[in-house]
Structure formats: structure tokens, C-alpha cells
Amino acid sequence: MKKNAFYAQSGGVTSVINASAAGVIVQARNSKKINKVLAGKNGILGALREELIDTSNETKSFINSLSTRPGGIFGSCRYKLKDFDESEKEYKRLFDVFDAHNIGYFFYNGGNDSADTALKIYKACKALNFDLKCIAIPKTVDNDLAVTDCCPGFGSVAKYVVNSTIEASLDVESMAESSTKVFILEVMGRHAGWIAGSSVIAKESYPHCPDIILLPEVAFNKSNFLKKVKQVYDKKGFCVIVASEGIRNSRGKFIAESNTKDAFGHTQLGGVAPNLSDLISKKLKLKNHWAVSDYLQRSARHLASDVDLKHALEVGKKAVMFADKGLFGVMPTIKRISNNPYQWKIEATPIERIANVEKKLPKSFISSDGFGITKKGADYFRPLLGKRDASDIKNYPVFTKGKLKLVSKKLSPWND
Amino acid sequence: MKKNAFYAQSGGVTSVINASAAGVIVQARNSKKINKVLAGKNGILGALREELIDTSNETKSFINSLSTRPGGIFGSCRYKLKDFDESEKEYKRLFDVFDAHNIGYFFYNGGNDSADTALKIYKACKALNFDLKCIAIPKTVDNDLAVTDCCPGFGSVAKYVVNSTIEASLDVESMAESSTKVFILEVMGRHAGWIAGSSVIAKESYPHCPDIILLPEVAFNKSNFLKKVKQVYDKKGFCVIVASEGIRNSRGKFIAESNTKDAFGHTQLGGVAPNLSDLISKKLKLKNHWAVSDYLQRSARHLASDVDLKHALEVGKKAVMFADKGLFGVMPTIKRISNNPYQWKIEATPIERIANVEKKLPKSFISSDGFGITKKGADYFRPLLGKRDASDIKNYPVFTKGKLKLVSKKLSPWND
Numbered sequence: 057m058k059k060n061a062f063y064a065q066s067g068g069v070t071s072v073i074n075a076s077a078a079g080v081i082v083q084a085r086n087s088k089k090i091n092k093v094l095a096g097k098n099g100i101l102g103a104l105r106e107e108l109i110d111t112s113n114e115t116k117s118f119i120n121s122l123s124t125r126p127g128g129i130f131g132s133c134r135y136k137l138k139d140f141d142e143s144e145k146e147y148k149r150l151f152d153v154f155d156a157h158n159i160g161y162f163f164y165n166g167g168n169d170s171a172d173t174a175l176k177i178y179k180a181c182k183a184l185n186f187d188l189k190c191i192a193i194p195k196t197v198d199n200d201l202a203v204t205d206c207c208p209g210f211g212s213v214a215k216y217v218v219n220s221t222i223e224a225s226l227d228v229e230s231m232a233e234s235s236t237k238v239f240i241l242e243v244m245g246r247h248a249g250w251i252a253g254s255s256v257i258a259k260e261s262y263p264h265c266p267d268i269i270l271l272p273e274v275a276f277n278k279s280n281f282l283k284k285v286k287q288v289y290d291k292k293g294f295c296v297i298v299a300s301e302g303i304r305n306s307r308g309k310f311i312a313e314s315n316t317k318d319a320f321g322h323t324q325l326g327g328v329a330p331n332l333s334d335l336i337s338k339k340l341k342l343k344n345h346w347a348v349s350d351y352l353q354r355s356a357r358h359l360a361s362d363v364d365l366k367h368a369l370e371v372g373k374k375a376v377m378f379a380d381k382g383l384f385g386v387m388p389t390i391k392r393i394s395n396n397p398y399q400w401k402i403e404a405t406p407i408e409r410i411a412n413v414e415k416k417l418p419k420s421f422i423s424s425d426g427f428g429i430t431k432k433g434a435d436y437f438r439p440l441l442g443k444r445d446a447s448d449i450k451n452y453p454v455f456t457k458g459k460l461k462l463v464s465k466k467l468s469p470w471n472d
Numbered sequence: 473m474k475k476n477a478f479y480a481q482s483g484g485v486t487s488v489i490n491a492s493a494a495g496v497i498v499q500a501r502n503s504k505k506i507n508k509v510l511a512g513k514n515g516i517l518g519a520l521r522e523e524l525i526d527t528s529n530e531t532k533s534f535i536n537s538l539s540t541r542p543g544g545i546f547g548s549c550r551y552k553l554k555d556f557d558e559s560e561k562e563y564k565r566l567f568d569v570f571d572a573h574n575i576g577y578f579f580y581n582g583g584n585d586s587a588d589t590a591l592k593i594y595k596a597c598k599a600l601n602f603d604l605k606c607i608a609i610p611k612t613v614d615n616d617l618a619v620t621d622c623c624p625g626f627g628s629v630a631k632y633v634v635n636s637t638i639e640a641s642l643d644v645e646s647m648a649e650s651s652t653k654v655f656i657l658e659v660m661g662r663h664a665g666w667i668a669g670s671s672v673i674a675k676e677s678y679p680h681c682p683d684i685i686l687l688p689e690v691a692f693n694k695s696n697f698l699k700k701v702k703q704v705y706d707k708k709g710f711c712v713i714v715a716s717e718g719i720r721n722s723r724g725k726f727i728a729e730s731n732t733k734d735a736f737g738h739t740q741l742g743g744v745a746p747n748l749s750d751l752i753s754k755k756l757k758l759k760n761h762w763a764v765s766d767y768l769q770r771s772a773r774h775l776a777s778d779v780d781l782k783h784a785l786e787v788g789k790k791a792v793m794f795a796d797k798g799l800f801g802v803m804p805t806i807k808r809i810s811n812n813p814y815q816w817k818i819e820a821t822p823i824e825r826i827a828n829v830e831k832k833l834p835k836s837f838i839s840s841d842g843f844g845i846t847k848k849g850a851d852y853f854r855p856l857l858g859k860r861d862a863s864d865i866k867n868y869p870v871f872t873k874g875k876l877k878l879v880s881k882k883l884s885p886w887n888d
Contacts, residue, residue, distance in 0.1 A: 133649060223774070223869050233547055233549060346764070351640045352765070358635060
């Protein structure tokens, strides 16, 4: 007898996570083992609260439109399950809900923390002898999951960053003679420099920009940095910097954490870009501008990479295919076959190998002065940026209202 | 006998200012009165320094490609000419350079300050009896020029802001249940709220977002603002704010100027968005994210409005047509004929009516609570956003290398 599948989105959303949702739903509609896909409202919280969206009510055209919609259609969450030993009742509640709704498949779409959630549930199933087939689906703009060559969501952020770097460089170049000399773009990447590093591809359209890339993998040294900015400025009259939000000094302190306190003794506003701007203004007396893209970069569906989009769709589909084949406790991971032409395939990797491992930028990708990316790094990034996918976006990003109807609750409310 | 024309770009650049340059050059190549267009390298500085780029060396395909290139191809400047009475020698130098290079036409492409420069030169010509036909060409993302219905450059920034607001709203909506509740997007507009106001059009794609628009025309009141954020959050679970960089309190003090000083007594980092974020964190204890688009918004050629692009091209062409007709001391301004269908035409307006006048958002565009835009305002903004022009942008913004060859100098260097 067919069983229902639970699908949920977790952690920071991306501009293509809904393509993975579409992949799961479309493929599940063809599955011989899966009946309905019930989506968790706000990730795993939807399971705990028994808030399950019945995707079988949605039209095919709505499901297809998901690929063009940024954000997480079913709502995401930042919620860490406790360890099984510490909080058995959470797991029992999940299994009560799954049991009540005939759920036998668990698809969890997220990054590191979400793989950890999937792994915990996988282990709890074994401990409580509950029959639930767990599959994690990769998603993170941070690109820091182990094993997989890249993570769906990343290529599109990279494309946004490269595009923005080129456009802003053309702007600052034209202002530099009598106005702004330095431009700083702050991008995401709390622990790993994949996003900042990808900006190297801008140089292939616009020579030399970015001039400086600041990575969390390289300890930030004020005087080396200022020397480098000065050097670039003296040579060409302006300087473009892409800085990861996660850069730290040699003592491991985030640069975004300003030392200053306000009148009430509160620690002052963060942000790497304004801090670097302040440093450049004070020490080099160079007029500068800064931008912080924040959510704009990860929701920029209008600039999505077609390659990233294919990855996102495919990991969703493959997750269901794996389930159909009886493969569990795995994540569909992307394996690169060749750079040029770019070829890839999807494999099944045990979640244990992925959860709680953080993949940093390899040393071989970082230039010797620590302010740039090597050719090897550029060769890695280039294919992931693909072409701009704008197939279905005539003007603004698609916002189609789905039914998003919750199934009737069968259990008592979850109080925690 | 034909005379040469001087063309230069001035002030903050836009994603479509080069379309105006292309308009001037293409039209001048058909003119019966104009010989070559010599472009000033870095605006009026190019004239003072006798750094003139001979555009007749450029291919037609390079000139056409300019319409797809953000930034100012010839370099812009922030340089204020002194009044004629104060500094006659600057004007004499300009006229020496123009005389040496047989320049009889002066096209100056910029905003308020640039119209002022054009006006000063126009007046100096009369005073010194120098035969130079001055025409100003409008350009400013701030949209604050008098008389003209709108300014080339503005529609594309508006499009960027609307697009970003929709995308970020979809993102924060999906995070709000267990993470970010408030998102703040800081946009340009030091003195007028046109850019922030245009974000109202996002609501037509994505209901209610932005929930709050902060305009420089409305004195910022902390407690009213916090009350409004709380109200929106209580009602729908998240809140999206678009804030103009130029908002001030009732005493006229910019909110971006933080009160705090760092350890060395320097005034602390600015930015409206981080300041509002800090306020919301401390007073409402709501997790929030913020973005500052800065140059990204005005260089976002990949999102340019096709209407804005047509305006930019057309004011360039019309400037030359006016010159051909013997019309001087004017600026081509845009007159709206109807909203739906959107129809417009270009008229000639005396520069005196435009220079040094700053057009603010009319009261009738601002909602009664001061946190939004009226239907009348939306009706104004809507047609300017047009459709996305991506005709020639296959992937990244075009960076084509022109020859950009300077003409040989004939005068001694300018020292000032």
C-alpha cells in the first residue's frame, strides 16, 4: 500500500529551493510507492504542530510555477531538534503525527543543520523502530556541505554577486576621478568563503574587478589590507572589494562586531562593509561607498543560474527516485564529471558523511596573498554560474497564490 | 561651417546614462550643424584639462552597445564651477579649450548640480560674448528635477527597488515563523522620496509589501515608527520596510548619522538601515535583517526599465535636434500625456526653470499616516517602471572596450 511523504524546507531559503519542492512533488506524483506529498508548514515545526499542507490539491501549473518563485513556498524554519537521548518526546510526537497521517517517507530540504535534523530522525526511527524512510535534500547558498560538489542555491547567489560586482565596478570607475574611490560589497558566508570567492568570475567580464576578495578562511590583517587597497588605488585610481560577512581577525573575532558601544552601553551596529568603510575613511582618507546585499542576494530569482536551477530541480526528483528504489538515510549529492563542457550526475551519499561537516574553501583556491582566487578556483566556480534563467520571468518574480490547504488535524495540539 | 560639440556626463551615474550618450552621438552623426562629438573625460574636468575623447573614432556597434552598459562611459565628475563673478578664469579656460577645438555646442548630461553648471556656462557665454550653444540633458536616479515629469535613470532604479522588495518579501515571509521578522531595505534619495516611494508598486505583485515606506518628506518619529512596525508584525507575522537614506527626525537631523562615537571619538558608522535595525532590536526585540543597495541599485542595468531606457535615449537625441533647430539654454524635459496607455513627449524647457530647484514628492502622493504612497502616487510611478529591458544582455552587463582616444592637446596644462 502506498504511503504519504512528508516534505519540508529548512534553514535560510534560496531563490531555487522551490524548484526542489517542485521536483519532489512532480516526481512523487509518478511514484508507485508514494501517495500524497504533505508539506510541513515552516519546516519540521509543521510536523510537530501537525500543520501539514496537502500538495495534492495544487494544480500542475502552480507546482511548475514554483521554480520561478524565490523564498520557501511552505515556510522554512530555524529549529534544532534536541538529541534523541535528551528529548525522546519530540521524536515520539513526530512519529505520532507521521503515523496519524500515514506518512512513510521523510524528505528534508536544507543545509548543514537540516542534514543533522534528518540524521537525528533517521537514528530515532531505528531506536523507536518506526518505519520512516529518511532522505535529505541539499540546499544552501553557503555551499558548505561535504561530499557534494556544490549546493543548490549557491550558483544563483554567485551569479548575483558576479553581476553586481561588474555593474558596481563600471559605476565606481566612472566616479573615481573626483568622487568615490573604493567600493565594498558585503556578501553572505559566515564560515566559508564560497560566495565571496565566486566573485572572481566578474574579472572575466570586467578586467581586474573585484581587486580584493576577503575570505573567512584568511585571517583579516588591517595593515596588510590597507596596504593592498592603497596599492590598487595608486595603480588604477579605484578599488573594488568583495568581503565575506564572516571575515575575522587573527584572534578569531568577527570584523562585523564593532568594538564600539553606544550611549547606553549597547554594542554598536554590525556589518563588515560599514566597518571596512570606516577603516578606509580614517586610515587612507579615501572616499568610499558600501553595499550589503543580505537577503537580496539569496532571493534574486531574476538572476538565477540555469545550472543551479537544474541542480535544484534534479535533487528533488532524485530524492523521490531514491525512495522508489528503496535507498534511505541518504542525500542526493552532485558529482562533477567535467568542467568544460560542464557535466555532472547525482549520487546517493549517506547523511552521516554530510551532517555537521562544514566544507571550507580549499587552500588551492586561495591566491598566495590571500586577497584573491586562483585559476583552479575560477575553474570550479565558472560552470556553476551557468546562464541567467529568465525563461518564466517576464517582468517581476512570480507570486502565484496556491491553495496551501492544511489537512485536518487528528491529534491534540503540540505544546512546547 | 559645422562646429564640434562637447558632451559630458556629470554627477552620480545611472544604468542608462550611456543611452543618452548614444542618443547624442548617433543623432549628431546625422546633424547638418554638428561635426564631431568630443566627449569630456570625467565631465567638465575633461574640458578644463583639455581631455577630450573623439567619439568619431568609435564604431557604430560600440556606440549602440553603450545602451546596455551601466556607469558613465566617459567618466563622470562631482565638480562645482564657481560663480562667474568669483572665478572668471575658469570660464575663460573653458572657452579657450572650446575655441581651440572648434567647439560650438555644449551638451551637459546630469542632475540638479549639472543643470546649474550648464546654466552658469550659458550665462558666462553671454557675459564674455562667446558663441557656445548650451543644452542640458536630464539624468538623475533621484528624480528630483523640476518641470520634467520624470528623470532618465529613475525608472530603472525604481524597477530594481520594486523587484528587490518582492523577492526579499518572499524570503522573509518564509523565515518569519522562527527567525527573521523584519526586513529593512535602504534605498537612495537624500532629499526626496521618489525612489523609496516607487517601491509601492511591489504591492501590485506581492500583497502588502512593503508594509512601511519611510520618506525624507515625512519627519521620522521613533515611537510612531515602532508602533507601526509592531502593529504590522502582530497582524501578519512579519514586516517589510523600505527606507530612504535621507530620512530625518523633526529637528532635521539625518537618522543615518548615528549619535555614537567610537573609541577614538570619531562619529560612528552611518546607514539608515543599520540604525533602524538597532532600534527594532532594542525596542521591539524582533529579529531583523537589513540590506543597503547603494550603487547596486543605480547600476543595475540587468533590470533596467524599457521605458526609462527610451527616455534616456530620446533626451539625448532631442538635445541634438534642438541644437539643429537653433534652440539653446534649454533642457529636453519629459511631459506625460496619459497614464494608461502611457504616452509622453519631449519638450524644451529653459534651464533657468530647472537649475537649483529640487522637486520633492507631492503631498498628494503620501498616505495620511506618512508610511505609504497613495493611489495617485502609484499611478504616477507605475508606467515609469515599464518592462524589464534585457534585449541585449545575454548574461552579464556588456563591457565593450571602445577606443576612447583623446584628441591631441593644443593648450598648456590647466593647473588648479
